[in-house]
Amino acid sequence: MADIDGEDPKEYRWETGYEKTWEAIKEDDDGLLDGAIAEIIQKAKRKRQAQKTQQNRLGMMRHLYIVLDCSESMTVPDLKPTRMLCTIKLLEIFIEEFFDQNPISQLGLIVLKGKRAEKLTELTGTSKLHLKALEGVSKIPLTSEPSLQNGLDLAMKALKVVPSHASREILIIMGSLTTCDPVDINSTINALKADNIRCSVISLSAEIHVCRHLTQQTDGSYGAVLDDAHFRDQLLAHVDPPPAAQTQENSLIKMGFPHAKTDGGKDPPLSMCMCHIENTEEPSKLTSGGYHCPQCFSKYCELPVECQTCGLTLVSAPHLARSYHHLFPVQHFTELEFNGQAANCYACQKPLTEAMDKNVYRCEKCAQVYCIDCDIFIHETLHTCVGCNTGNSNRN
Amino acid sequence: MNKQQDVESNKFSLLVIVLDTNPSQRIVRQNAQLLTQCVDAIIAFGNAHLMQCSQNKLAVLSCHHHATDFLYPLPGKQLDVRQIDGQYEVFSLVEKTVKQRLSHIITNSPKLNTPCESILAGSMAMALCYISRIQRNAAAGVKMHSRILVVTGSNECASQYMTYMNVFFTAQKLGITIDVCAMDKTMSLLQQGCDITGGQYLRLTQLDGLLQYLLWVFLPDPQMRQKLVLPPATKVDYRAACFCHRELIDIGYVCSVCLSIFCKFSPICTTCHTVFKIPGPMPIKPKKKKKV
Numbered sequence: 001m002a003d004i005d006g007e008d009p010k011e012y013r014w015e016t017g018y019e020k021t022w023e024a025i026k027e028d029d030d031g032l033l034d035g036a037i038a039e040i041i042q043k044a045k046r047k048r049q050a051q052k053t054q055q056n057r058l059g060m061m062r063h064l065y066i067v068l069d070c071s072e073s074m075t076v077p078d079l080k081p082t083r084m085l086c087t088i089k090l091l092e093i094f095i096e097e098f099f100d101q102n103p104i105s106q107l108g109l110i111v112l113k114g115k116r117a118e119k120l121t122e123l124t125g126t127s128k129l130h131l132k133a134l135e136g137v138s139k140i141p142l143t144s145e146p147s148l149q150n151g152l153d154l155a156m157k158a159l160k161v162v163p164s165h166a167s168r169e170i171l172i173i174m175g176s177l178t179t180c181d182p183v184d185i186n187s188t189i190n191a192l193k194a195d196n197i198r199c200s201v202i203s204l205s206a207e208i209h210v211c212r213h214l215t216q217q218t219d220g221s222y223g224a225v226l227d228d229a230h231f232r233d234q235l236l237a238h239v240d241p242p243p244a245a246q247t248q249e250n251s252l253i254k255m256g257f258p259h260a261k262t263d264g265g266k267d268p269p270l271s272m273c274m275c276h277i278e279n280t281e282e283p284s285k286l287t288s289g290g291y292h293c294p295q296c297f298s299k300y301c302e303l304p305v306e307c308q309t310c311g312l313t314l315v316s317a318p319h320l321a322r323s324y325h326h327l328f329p330v331q332h333f334t335e336l337e338f339n340g341q342a343a344n345c346y347a348c349q350k351p352l353t354e355a356m357d358k359n360v361y362r363c364e365k366c367a368q369v370y371c372i373d374c375d376i377f378i379h380e381t382l383h384t385c386v387g388c389n390t391g392n393s394n395r396n
Numbered sequence: 397m398n399k400q401q402d403v404e405s406n407k408f409s410l411l412v413i414v415l416d417t418n419p420s421q422r423i424v425r426q427n428a429q430l431l432t433q434c435v436d437a438i439i440a441f442g443n444a445h446l447m448q449c450s451q452n453k454l455a456v457l458s459c460h461h462h463a464t465d466f467l468y469p470l471p472g473k474q475l476d477v478r479q480i481d482g483q484y485e486v487f488s489l490v491e492k493t494v495k496q497r498l499s500h501i502i503t504n505s506p507k508l509n510t511p512c513e514s515i516l517a518g519s520m521a522m523a524l525c526y527i528s529r530i531q532r533n534a535a536a537g538v539k540m541h542s543r544i545l546v547v548t549g550s551n552e553c554a555s556q557y558m559t560y561m562n563v564f565f566t567a568q569k570l571g572i573t574i575d576v577c578a579m580d581k582t583m584s585l586l587q588q589g590c591d592i593t594g595g596q597y598l599r600l601t602q603l604d605g606l607l608q609y610l611l612w613v614f615l616p617d618p619q620m621r622q623k624l625v626l627p628p629a630t631k632v633d634y635r636a637a638c639f640c641h642r643e644l645i646d647i648g649y650v651c652s653v654c655l656s657i658f659c660k661f662s663p664i665c666t667t668c669h670t671v672f673k674i675p676g677p678m679p680i681k682p683k684k685k686k687k688v
């Protein structure tokens with residue numbers, strides 16, 4: 001991830017180094033290069049992990065607009081089968097992961113069609129709507145040049161009104177190397193900056209100067225992709241919440257925690273849910289289950305949801321718990337050359353050998369040693385150090 | 397085992413049993429013999445699982461008061477078991493290994509002066525790492541289904557909440573079922589784990605016939621269970637517990653920075669030390685009559 005933090009110019013130059021590699025990789029596309037890219041991805045991952053431990057304030061309530069280029073450049077088949085189809089496939093994964101990891105956040109989709117920008121979905125908190133809209137994207141005729149400015153303006157309008165304790169973000173996926181804008185784009189960039197809207201760009205072609213400038217001005221990240229695996233990694237990096245903007249206001253937000261408990265074994269009375277009441281495709285049915293708003297008793301089929309009657313945000317405790325790992329990440333493990341520190345990996349029990357394990361990874365808190373697979377699994381999926389949680393601290 | 401019976405050799409099931417061996421458990425303190433009974437039941441149950449299909453795999457972990465250890469299999473070379481009747485040598489290997497390891501752990505464990513909680517969430521995290529290794533090593537095209545069975549007589553510990561949740565979500569993501577057999581108190585957190593991962597929660601009120609219960613409720617794989625008559629699922633309470641008092645609440649206040657939950661409005665978050673802006677409109681209907 002080419003994050004423009006400016007604090008570490010060396011890293012920053014290394015990160016951008018691959019824009020030149022990109023040209024080279026295009027020329028001789030053989031199996032060996034996959035390994036090189038895999039290594040770039042792996043390094044970027046470990047770097048992101050190391051950064052995680054240092055952040056403590058994150059923008060947990062995210063409002064993110066994805067702006068997708070639908071110009072002619074998206075027909076290029078350098079990503080398989082085409083840039084567009086590859087992007088749609090990866091966005092499906094991204095949307096699911098986004099809501100899995102950011103339970104009380106909202107997302108919206110904007111497409112750049114011809115020179116216009118069109119809102120496909122409004123900001124909402126469930127994946128279904130976006131996934132459905134995304135299905136239609138493959139049918140959009142891909143022609144002419146996009147207008148980045150029109151896309152930014154449309155997203156900005158919608159993000160301006162979100163509460164000040166929420167984080168405001170735009171993620172642009174650009175295939176085109178050029179943008180066709182009505183007026184000077186710098187005025188839009190300044191407005192975005194003034195409204196604290198973080199803009200990030202993933203370019204499917206090469207570096208675009210104006211996009212890099214945009215990300216630098218708004219504290220976003222900039223990346224150009226090497227292949228589909230690299231694209232996937234860059235896109236999924238945006239699943240993690242960004243650090244909170246300094247100007248972001250902090251507040252305590254009132255929320256409701258409905259429980260699906262029945263009273264004394266009796267079946268609750270049949271009632272209509274609010275979420276399906278205006279849905280003509282699947283109209284609301286009389287049912288006995290569901291979640292009731294503890295404030296006004298409106299019923300909903302699914303959580304999380306914002307109560308349509310009283311405005312209370314309704315969630316379940318595990319929803320919130322899904323994002324705690326962002327706030328309390330597992331400490332970065334130290335990479336050590338293997339020289340018999342342990343007979344086997346503390347977590348998965350794999351016997352460690354000189355021949356198979358070049359490096360091992362040690363948690364500095366509990367001093368347990370792990371194999372590389374467990375290092376990745378613990379930091380990316382489990383979010384729990386096994387050694388720190390298996391009672392060694394109680395040992396006298 | 398009859399090899400011809402395995403029509404589908406491209407499919408197997410891994411069962412990981414997490415056995416709570418902490419001497420602090422009330423039922424163990426009352427009856428020292430109980431642990432031996434449990435271990436015998438677990439071994440018989442594990443062998444029944446292995447008998448279902450020759451490809452099936454088994455692992456047993458002990459969650460002791462000071463550490464979590466694998467009782468079976470051993471990380472490297474397995475114990476030497478003299479073939480008794482040829483066919484069932486793996487069964488005696490399970491029994492011998494589990495008993496030998498457990499007695500080693502018990503004799504070498506530090507003295508327990510005051511009862512302490514069982515760190516089950518961490519043991520389950522270790523089980524997940526093991527499962528994901530077996531998964532990585534499984535040959536391409538082989539379908540593997542994994543589950544974790546927790547057998548415990550411990551009390552609930554809210555202090556492990558975060559670890560439990562991380563374990564449940566990871567299991568859910570990887571399609572691993574979590575089953576729980578609670579031998580003493582109700583374990584509402586573990587109950588949530590069963591619900592999230594589609595597993596079975598069973599609380600026993602008496603321990604006679606433990607093995608029969610295990611075989612009845614937990615031996616069938618999750619797909620088969622739908623066709624069986626099993627104890628009815630109880631409604632799981634997913635209300636939030638406030639961070640300040642650990643009490644279940646219907647309506648609470650959530651910190652916009654760290655998502656900690658509080659039952660009352662306070663000007664500063666005790667988890668992340670964020671100071672909240674009090675003036676200005678609250679996002680939801682401020683009640684003008686009441687002063688906070």
Ligand SMILES: [Zn+2]
Nearest residue numbers: 273275276301
């Ligand atoms: Zn509904």
Ligand SMILES: [Zn+2]
Nearest residue numbers: 293296307310
């Ligand atoms: Zn309501």
Ligand SMILES: [Zn+2]
Nearest residue numbers: 345348371374
């Ligand atoms: Zn390992």
Ligand SMILES: [Zn+2]
Nearest residue numbers: 363366385388
């Ligand atoms: Zn540790």
Ligand SMILES: [Zn+2]
Nearest residue numbers: 638640641659
């Ligand atoms: Zn409280």
Ligand SMILES: [Zn+2]
Nearest residue numbers: 651654665668
């Ligand atoms: Zn907080």
